[in-house]
Amino acid sequence: MAAAEGANRAVTTAPAVRIEGLWKRFGDQIAVAGVDLELPAGQFIGLVGPNGAGKTTTLSMVTGLLRPDMGRVEVAGHDVWQDPAAVKARIGVLPEGLRLFERLSGRELLDYMGRLRGLPGDEVDKRATQLLDVLDLTGSQHKLVVDYSTGMRKKIGLAAALLHNPEVLFLDEPFEGVDPVSAQTIRGVLERYTGSGATVVFSSHVMELVESLCDWVAVLAAGRIRAAGPLAEVRGDAPSLQQAFLELVGAQGRDAGEALDWLGGGR
Ligand SMILES: Nc1ncnc2c1ncn2[C@@H]1O[C@H](COP(=O)(O)OP(=O)(O)OP(=O)(O)O)[C@@H](O)[C@H]1O
Helix, strand or coil, X not given: CCHXXXXXXXXXXXXXXXXXXXXXXXXXXXXXXXXXXXXCCCCEEEEECCCCCCHHHHHHHHCCCCCCCEEEEEECCEECCCCHHHHHHHEEEECCCCCCCCCCEHHHHHHHHHHHCCCCHHHHHHHHHHHHHHCCCHHHCCCEXXXXXXXXXXXXXXXXXXXXXXXXXXXXXXXXXXXXXXXHHHHHHHHHHHHCCCEEEEEECCHHHHHHHCCEEEEEECCEEEEEEEHHHHHCCCCCHHHHHHHHCCCXXXXXXXXXXXXCCCC
């Protein structure tokens, strides 16, 4: 990152993301039911919630992939729907179920994404070489993406999302299907990135991971924000984020008890 870019980030006090009155309905299903949220810049932010809580729908609207029914979103000071080009230049996205250009090699994919982002060829080359190295993909850089494993796909997707040095990086379940070694690598890259003043927003179900990585968390359930703030504040007096989460979403774990009385018996 250029020194000037870093300095600009350091003095930014405006939130990285400002969400106001966001709604989305699919038929009878209200997926996001009036979300208001300000995500502070320069933080590692976790968006957590049970299955179907509305995390992916919210992230899709925040990154300009899905049009809200109501509400507005600003990212890095720009309105996502009124000024989409400005927002897209400033964000990186690793969406859920990432679609990649399968018939390109990892290296070609990064070259292509870099050109799409308008970076000069030699700069793309330099950044791609470094990202492939740090993410331990140098040995597979000439392999076609279609032949990549799940974890390798996450890593090349992450490299593509970081290539233009975005201000805010959105990651939907970045650690799903990733082995512990690759997870550690991804984690190192993300920590270094937020250390430079950039913002990471990621969704996850894995509370231990969120607890160990995030400075700030937002808990979403049934399309609404249940709690948001610095990790320690959201955890409160609970012994762990997992426990605080279970209390916040009102689910102490369903006891299968008698409902599955046939399971495991009478063989
Ligand atoms: N395209 C769609 N059409 C119809 N319903 C949808 C669509 N996308 C999401 N939903 C519904 O909206 C709700 C929120 O889904 P969403 O994928 O945002 O949740 P999530 O928090 O990301 O869940 P998970 O953790 O399981 O990925 C769910 O009830 C889901 O069935």
